[in-house]
Amino acid sequence: MPNAIIFGATSGIGKTLIHHLIKDGYTLAITGRRLQLLQEIKTKHPDKIFIYQHDVQDIEASDVVFKTILKQFKTIDLVVHSSGVGYENPNLEWEKEYDTLKTNVIGATKIYDLVFNQFIKQKFGHLAAISSIASLRGNRGAPAYFASKAFQVNYLESLYLKTKEIKGGKIYITDIRPGFIDTKMALGDGIFWMAPLEKATKQIYRAIKRKKRRVYISRRWNVIAWVLKVVPSWLMKKVM
Numbered sequence: 012m013p014n015a016i017i018f019g020a021t022s023g024i025g026k027t028l029i030h031h032l033i034k035d036g037y038t039l040a041i042t043g044r045r046l047q048l049l050q051e052i053k054t055k056h057p058d059k060i061f062i063y064q065h066d067v068q069d070i071e072a073s074d075v076v077f078k079t080i081l082k083q084f085k086t087i088d089l090v091v092h093s094s095g096v097g098y099e100n101p102n103l104e105w106e107k108e109y110d111t112l113k114t115n116v117i118g119a120t121k122i123y124d125l126v127f128n129q130f131i132k133q134k135f136g137h138l139a140a141i142s143s144i145a146s147l148r149g150n151r152g153a154p155a156y157f158a159s160k161a162f163q164v165n166y167l168e169s170l171y172l173k174t175k176e177i178k179g180g181k182i183y184i185t186d187i188r189p190g191f192i193d194t195k196m197a198l199g200d201g202i203f204w205m206a207p208l209e210k211a212t213k214q215i216y217r218a219i220k221r222k223k224r225r226v227y228i229s230r231r232w233n234v235i236a237w238v239l240k241v242v243p244s245w246l247m248k249k250v251m
């Protein structure tokens with residue numbers, strides 16, 4: 012029976028993925044800071060879900076939680092990293108920038124490393140992490156968020172490249188880059204092409220099952236990604 016950990020499963024994409032994984036026979040460890048939400052989720056599948064209240068900013072707690080889950084599961088098949096925060100922060104309020112970096116950069120890196128090192132030991136495993144299309148460029152309204160997503164994307168690529176060092180190992184890294192998905196995280200006012208959460212999560216899960224290296228969600232964001240990669244900064248400054 013396969014098992015998985017979802018970091019950031021109390022709401023949004025992480026929470027919605029639970030039902031797909033349970034349907035496919037996974038036993039799950041799920042995390043987040045909001046204990047009550049974790050408890051509510053557990054009541055629906057008490058034998059299949061184990062809950063861990065956890066703040067990814069607390070690096071030592073990440074060690075403890077990961078070790079505890081590992082003790083129970085012995086090996087880990089799949090880890091979904093969905094924990095994340097983002098703020099519109101045009102005035103560069105430090106609290107918001109700092110909170111974003113502590114969660115999306117420091118907290119995420121700690122989880123990625125714990126997971127990858129475990130996968131090296133066991134010689135298999137799949138890390139699927141939710142980054143963002145925001146990773147592709149800068150943004151004047153939410154600089155820390157966009158930069159943190161660029162960090163995640165590059166770090167995940169590094170982990171992918173490191174899989175070359177594992178002879179005969181079956182380790183997969185999937186970088187999931189959503190555009191706008193209808194959760195509280197969707198930043199900004201003029202939001203367009205907002206994907207319904209269920210539909211987007213279905214596409215995310217399909218990409219995970221196919222062990223894709225990278226995927227834009229929904230598919231139409233492939234076009235925006237292509238444009239973002241070629242458009243010069245002076246033009247972005249003019250139109251955005």
Ligand SMILES: NC(=O)c1ccc[n+]([C@@H]2O[C@H](COP(=O)([O-])OP(=O)(O)OC[C@H]3O[C@@H](n4cnc5c(N)ncnc54)[C@H](OP(=O)(O)O)[C@@H]3O)[C@@H](O)[C@H]2O)c1
Nearest residue numbers: 019021022023024043044045066067094095191192194196
């Ligand atoms: N929705 C979009 O349009 C969109 C677009 C691109 C990328 N994304 C990315 O998708 C991921 C999931 O976001 P979502 O849209 O599903 O939004 P969400 O509903 O706000 O989910 C965020 C999850 O992250 C957890 N989290 C936040 N801070 C945490 C912390 N310090 N420690 C542990 N867990 C923490 C939250 O749990 P607790 O609050 O209980 O801790 C929650 O479960 C994020 O990385 C986000 O950047 C979303």
